[in-house]
Amino acid sequence: MPVVREFRLPDLGEGLTGAEVVRWMVEVGEVIAVDQPVVEVETAKAVVEVPCPYGGVVTARYGAEGEEIAVGAPLVTVAVASAGGGAADTAASSPASSASPASSAEVERPLVGYGVAESRGARRRRVGAAAAPASAPAPVAVAAPAAPAEPVEPVAPAAPVVVPVISPLVRRLAREQGVDLTALTGSGPDGLIMRADVERAVAAKVAAPAPAAPAPAAPVAVAQNGVVPLRGLRKAVAEKLSRSHREIPAATCWVDADATELMALRRQLNATPGPKVSVLALLARICTVALARFPELNSSVTEDGSGIVRHSAVHLGFAAQGERGLVVPVVRNAQARSTEQLGEELGRLTESARSGSLTPAELTGGTFTLNNYGVFGVDGSTPILNHPEAAMLGVGRIVAKPWVHGGELAVREVTQLSFTFDHRVCDGGTAGGFLRFVADCVEQPGMLLRQL
Known part of the structure; x- marks a missing residue:
């Protein structure tokens, strides 16, 4: 007889406690291979595919699309071959039998890792059961027949039944x-x-009397105010920002800067052969140089608040708008990258953010954030820090404004820079010094040559 294995939602890392079902990738009754992705879930960090460590016939799925499943809760059950053959014998007469595991050694092995499957390109096979409705609140369980048949009306037991x-x-x-x-x-x-x-x-x-007609279901109450539940990414963002606002005594200072020379430098660089340099890449380079001069701002306060951790590397987070909303991808070891290298990595991560393909690792571990909210057409902001980071540089739109330059009134390209910092890691003098240095580099980008 086949042995039913229960696969539970694994720990996806970074302290995540659950995930929302985005899309089922297999149907009940389908023959799957070891490590084949069975479901796409959305965590607080990213959308990932989860592979199942068992090969055999899917007998039940837990959770409808849009439903949140806790880590450790059942995800799917799979009928796998027992030591004596079981499921393999059952499917032997079916064209799908080639996808069934040959031995128990093949169907029981540790999870390779979410989002990675050894047989991702394998052709899916059906063995005669219809898919469970996506909106069903309980798993649908069917057996693994030997040959294709017409769809079976699904049942919804309290627990999966083979x-x-x-x-x-x-x-x-x-x-x-x-x-x-x-x-x-x-x-x-x-x-x-x-x-x-x-x-x-x-x-x-036939001999039994006909059952009485069921009573009509009670009407379902619909919220009049259109309440949208907090879940997935929005829930994680809400929790993180609430914690930051609650725990970090943040302060903000700002200054207007003449970015005319910086924009001229960018045009000059892009007139030469090679990758195009973005404004964001130039600002990122300025940030890494400024943090080398003011290392106390590349830090975080310990969980118990008893100390300050000074980070040796700059893992630069930057705000990017993606399918799932505003996310903060992280450029690792930004201080070791050239301006061109920073531009290439910023571009890659931005594209991944737009397509929704950022991994959890690419969204965590930042030590400092660069927030270019000028792309939204605004001048200034007082953002909430990205906990547990201690500082964030904000850059407003670069726009032509009247400006006194060289003792005369002229039209210059001006931007507003804002700097939000954790007052526990430094005093206002340090924060002001950092912001002034950044503004000087924006106004006179040639200053960067002294730091390279």
Whole structure:
């Protein structure tokens, strides 16, 4: 007989406690291979595919699309081959049998890792069961028949049930006669349901009086104010910002800066062969140089508030708008990258943010954030810090404004720089010195040559 294995949602790292089902990638009754992705879930960090460590027939799925599943809760159940053959013998007569595991060693092994499957390109196979409705609140369980058959009406037991039926003829007879196979006790070996069992159930059904019509379901109350639940990314963002606002005594200072020379430098760099340099890349380079001069701002306060951790590397986070909202990808070791290298990595991460393909690792571990909210057409902001980071530089739009330059009134390209910092890691003098240095580099980018 096949052995039913329960696969639970694994720990996806970074202290995540659950994930929301985005899309099921397999159907109930489908034969799957070891480490084949079965579901796409959205965590607080990213959307990932979760592979199942068992190969065999999917007998139940837990959770509808949009439903949140806790780490450690059941995800799917799979009927796998026992040491004696079981499921492999069951599917031997089916074209899908080539996808069934050959031995118990092949169907039981540790999870390789979410989002990675050894047989991602394998062709999916159906063995005769219809998919469970996506909106069903409970798992749908069916057995693994040997050959394709017409769809079976799904049932929704309180817990997944494996119906011991091998013959597709028996299943078809039960379906045509409206017999619930999960309510039968088989007379065959190991409780196998035979044709005679179904025929007896049909005879008993004919002799029994017709059941009374069910009472109509009570109307479902609909919220009048259109409340949208906080879950997934929005829930994680809300929790993180609330914690930051609650725990960090943040302060903000700002200054207007003449960015005319910086923009001229960018045009000059982009007129030469090589990758194009973005304004964001130039600002990122300025940040790494400024943090080398003011290292206390590349830090974070310990969880218990008893100390300050000075980070040796600058893992530069930057705000990017993606499918799932505003996210903060992280450029690792930004201080070791050239301006061109920073531009390339910023571009790659931005594209991943837009496509929703950022991994959890690319969204965590930042030590300092660069927030270019000028792309939204605004001048200034007092943002909430990205906990547990101690500082964030904000850059407003660069726009032509009247400006006194060289003792005369002129039209210059001006931006507003704002700097929000954790007052526990430094005093206002340090924060002001950092911001003034950044502004000087924006106004006179040649200053960067002294730091390279």
